[in-house]
Amino acid sequence: MRNQLENYTVGFWRILPQLVAAVVFFTFMFIVIRIVQWIVPKSLKKAHVRRALRDVIVMLLTVGFWLFTALITLTIAVPTITPGKALTALGVGGVAIGFAFKDVFENFLAGILLLIREPFSVDDFIECEGIDGQVEEITIRDTHVRQTDGQMVVAPNAMFFKNPVTIRTSTALRRTTVICGVAYGEDVDHCREVIIDAVKQVDSVRDDVRDVQIFAQEFAASSINFEITWWTGSTPLDIRRSRDKVVAAVKRALDDAGVEIPFPYQTLTFKEPLTIVQQSSGSDGDKNI
Structure with missing residues (x-):
């Protein structure tokens, strides 16, 4: 037992200089990586490189430096392990890890390509x-x-x-559409003019960039439907606000012009004549006629 401890002690003192050299190299590379992580983003920002691409470049440099540091540190600490052997072992292990974490690496590579x-x-x-x-x-x-x-x-x-x-926001403007129906008894051309004038007066409608378009779309069950199309801001809130203002403006304009906005009518037809029952109340009580 004593001899074994002595062998361990002798072996430790024999490799101690290598371990110290490995720790010194690792500490030096740690400082270098920190400096790279501090300088590279600032330099890329001054070069007007977009943020996403800056993050990818810094990440790839960091991974590369850490891989280099790990290989060299291992080689210094254990001289029998050469960088070639370490890379071979890393490649074999990488295949196994790749199969085990396929989805993780897929998302990782997709994230780099998206950035x-x-x-x-x-x-x-x-x-x-x-x-x-x-x-x-x-x-x-x-x-x-x-x-x-x-x-x-x-x-x-x-x-x-x-x-x-x-x-949805790839451009500053987006087209939106609403449907408005008028009664069959109304003049279609007159209704079109009333609607388009009302839409152009809405402040969120960008008729200075793109024209407001209105088309008689179809003969519906109880109305002639117009398709009203205009351009406004591209965010969902811009779309909702603009639709709200356009619907209110069109309703107000049609009411002022006396144009009927119909609702569905139902006509009931019976094969046999119906008996009309009328109830009246008198001094003698209720009487049916």
């Missing part, structure tokens, strides 16, 4: 696979979307990379 390509960015309103809301954060693994009802959805990046994504 580099940037099809949508933070504050954009998007819709994908039933998720509809504003992007609050894009990370390497997932994307955080705040839905219009206030709920937060954290979705894997692979979903946004593999499926079609509707970007």
